[in-house]
Amino acid sequence: MSVEPGSGRPVLSLPEVSTVTTLRQRNRALVLKEVILAQETTRANIARDSGLSTASAGNLVAELITAGLVEERGLVSSRGGRPITLIGPRAESAITIGADIGERGVAVEMFDLAMTRIDREFRGGVEEEDPERIGVHLHEALAALHDRNPDRWPTLLGVGLGLPGVVETASDGTQMLYAQSLGWPPVAVRSLCDLDGVPVLAENGAKMQARAELWFGSARGAHHALIALLGRGVGLGIVNAGQVAHGAHSSAGEWGHMVIDRGDRVCRCGNRGCVEAYVGSDAILSAWRETGAVFEGTGWRAMGDLIAAAHRGDPAASTIVDDVIDCLGAALGGMVNLTGPERIVIGGWVGLRLMESLGDRLTAAVRKHSLSRPGDQFELLVAKFGGDAVATGSALLPLEALIAADPMSERRSP
Known part of the structure; x- marks a missing residue:
């Protein structure tokens, strides 16, 4: 994992590739994001909204269908022509998890690729707790989600954490939380959540809410x-x-x-x-x-x-x-x-x-x-999102990392 220049956001790393290949990856990622944002759209709309030619959009949609990330969802009538095929994200192809982390506990939510919530878990209480105990709550919540969804767990893209403070990302992808208002010492994000082989990405909670509202809410x-x-x-x-x-x-x-x-x-x-x-x-x-x-x-x-x-x-x-x-x-x-x-x-x-x-x-x-x-x-x-805003925005982090890298090279097979 590396850091996106000028933003501080973590992204999944890719090996060096040719300019043509990089352009195709970028366009493929663009198409996938358009499909997820629209939830249901057509090849013509994808071409219009992404600025790609109709032929290019069609070819990229075909690649994403082959990869199992998007699907055809039936037909709608057109104005005098052939029926038009609807395209949408293949919801069951992947899951992503977002967590709203506070000083009193955690709210952890699981979403499918269409960003529909499929499960949630809460841990904590009314008293303020230290980072170590918050980490325990988080692992307990993730374990509960895993136990209820064992068949879907292998498709997990990653876990996003919305944290109460400044989250800094080093050039090697290491992240630290600085929660001055809570009186916490600097906290390594990995000490809060360390899942073997699963990307864990974090940002400040307010930025997570902003991400949810920008993708699907009142800031869209x-x-x-x-x-x-x-x-x-x-x-x-x-x-x-x-x-x-x-x-x-x-x-x-x-x-x-x-x-x-x-x-x-x-x-x-x-x-x-x-x-x-x-x-x-x-x-x-x-x-x-x-x-x-x-x-x-x-x-x-x-x-x-x-x-x-x-x-x-x-x-x-x-x-x-x-x-x-x-x-x-x-x-x-x-x-x-x-x-x-x-x-x-x-x-x-x-x-x-x-x-x-x-x-x-x-x-x-x-x-x-x-x-x-x-x-x-x-x-x-x-805001469109209420209590789920931070968790929803956090779940978008692994999805954004997938899209930023390349949806073909980084996804896991269901």
């Missing part, structure tokens, strides 16, 4: 977008020229630790005045509790109770919700000025709660805190 088709992950932690996926931005060392998007108020609230990262210290769930609910409010839990229900209280006119709840909207608007407004997105997608469980009834107010707050011209040029949308 966008060339420039911001995808916010709002939960206990706060992160951002930045889409530039249709790709998730990584920066020189994979730390691009650590927006939750951008300082918006110098010297004020303490953040989990140790700094003061970070975005997360105002719009992370712990910060929001702690502020409400300090007003004397009594509520249950620290999650979905509690956040809903806060918003409902604000809608009823409760003064304390209204003040906190107003502050959250304004802080979030300021933080995103700065990113609008910096990146010029065409879309802003709000996800994560806190983000989904806010978007249920406060989307218009949030849009207005972002426009208020950005320059008028770029502020008029974005659309604010709710």
Whole structure:
């Protein structure tokens, strides 16, 4: 495994090949991705969407059919001509696994080649745990999936991990996690998950959500977008020229630790005045509790109770919700000025709660805190993926690595 120049993303390595062969591999990968994205399409649409000639697209589809990666799915009528054959991914030909890793546990999901979830497993609890225990949870979850799906396991493309921190990839493919907000020491990704002969690829969780939304969700088709992950932690996926931005060392998007108020609230990262210290769930609910409010839990229900209280006119709840909207608007407004997105997608469980009834107010707050011209040029949308976003995006990592390498040379036989 090596690193894609300029992105920090891991890719599966290939031996040196001729320019003609490389071009064919690239086009074959392009066709496979078009088929998976479309789920069901035609040879003519593949040619149009990929920019290939009809003959080239047809030949590449034939190769992928022979390899067992795509399949013909029957006919649809055409306008006066012969019926048209539909093409789709051969779902049973491979599986991929994505894991959402947090400080309290793991959610691991298994998908087929069409990115339909076929199984899932959870491990963990309500208490914060150390990296060693998180690794135990992950291996237990993978073992459970293996035991329930032994016949499909040989087709596993790899395991993608969405992690709570900065994930750096060295030139030899070695990956390290730097989770400063959790107080963890640097963690080797392989210490969390080491499966014999199975590629394990990792990225920051917010980038994983962005990947899911870019492939199949509210950011699909966008060339420039911001995808916010709002939960206990706060992160951002930045889409530039249709790709998730990584920066020189994979730390691009650590927006939750951008300082918006110098010297004020303490953040989990140790700094003061970070975005997360105002719009992370712990910060929001702690502020409400300090007003004397009594509520249950620290999650979905509690956040809903806060918003409902604000809608009823409760003064304390209204003040906190107003502050959250304004802080979030300021933080995103700065990113609008910096990146010029065409879309802003709000996800994560806190983000989904806010978007249920406060989307218009949030849009207005972002426009208020950005320059008028770029502020008029974005659309604010709710994320398509809820709690499955990070796991879904993580499962796309092994699939992207297959496509980037060559779908013919790296796949496993079913």
